[in-house]
Amino acid sequence: MSDPVDRLLDAVELGESIIKNRDILQTTYIPNTIQHRTSEQEQVTQSLLPILKQSRPSNLLVYGKPGIGKTLVVKKVISKIQERVEKSNFPIKLVYSNSKEETTLYGLLVSLGRQLNLNEKELPTTGLAISEVFKRLLNKIDEGKLNAIFVIDEIDYLVQLISKTGKDILYQLTRANERLKQGSLTLVGISNDLTFKEKLDPRVISSLGEEEIVFTNYNVEQIKTILEERINEAFVENSVEDPALNLCAALVGGEHGDARRAIDLIRVAGEIAERQQSNKVTVEHVREASLKIEENKEETSLKSYPLHEKLIILAIMKANGSSTGEIYSSYKNLCKTVGRDELTQRRITQMLSEIELSGIITGRLVHQGIHGRTKKYKLTISSEMIKKTFKNDLTLKDII
């Protein structure tokens, strides 16, 4: 999104910048005070408190919509506790992982292991049985006499991964303490999906859900104060106009109140203002930033698709609003012209729903009586965008 080369060049060109501290505008930055979240911080601390007494704290489940500070609060509390026990010989190890970023169960366990300082030799990235990986994790904790806290973000994705493979890793994680002699393991699950608990094994619920904390959504006012705080620290004084700030909060607050997106928005707006050599961030900049973020998302997801998905998107583009059957035959023609083997219709329907999930197309189920049922797909982005991004693709450029 923000190209480091551009950033450097701009900074040199301008000599001075209206953004004085860029790190603060990163969504991973943990501010000193997390606004509107004091009681949640207390609750998290409360359930992790037993660590100080060297006994095992409760497992914890944190719920709430995206971008409302769940991860921030959990990370902050744990690092505070870490500071307190630093000198004792009973160290706390924070291990964070995001299930969405790891595509497989194996990958997730390995990323946990890496943070426990297991190297390639001790924990290879492939080849082992899942149970073997798990055993090595526990061994490491036991040997190091660690108090490990596993923070698993978007744990609902993990549940999906597990249900595919049939392993009950979550159950084993929650019961791991019975297998540990010297260390301890605490599980903190973070979930966006408030109903996700229903999908869990009841045995897991009883131990994982020992404590539950629900984060409420931010409203527009709260988003605004959060933005204000970051702006104060990150921007040169008075360089963000009030209407711009309001618009930022309104654009985001109108949806789900995702603070991360608000912060992204003001950061991009700031960068645009800088590039235009303006010394103020205006409403216009925010509007532009909003568009730019949108387009960027579209472009990167278009680019990242494999060939057959791209062909499907082109097939839809040629006949916007067509049914699966029509798309499929159009796709087959495209395959012929580029000289590739075509895939089965089953695979194509699957790809279509995958693409739909990313938001580039939308499908609508239609029942046409004797003409059966189909899904009709439409593009949600402009065909110019598609042409523009696929033009550089060697195999595609002549069929656009």
Place this chain on the structure above:
DNA sequence: CCTCCACAGGAACTGATGGCGT
């Protein structure tokens, strides 16, 4: 009221890849 279309979408399977332990 029944039939039958044109698919949706689940489940199980295959073959390839890559790397482990022994």
Place this chain on the structure above:
DNA sequence: ACGCCATCAGTTCCTGTGGAGG
């Protein structure tokens, strides 16, 4: 050297279905 294990892309086979048209 061998069997094993996880994962991925893709295939095969399958059951299910709302309502126009007879």
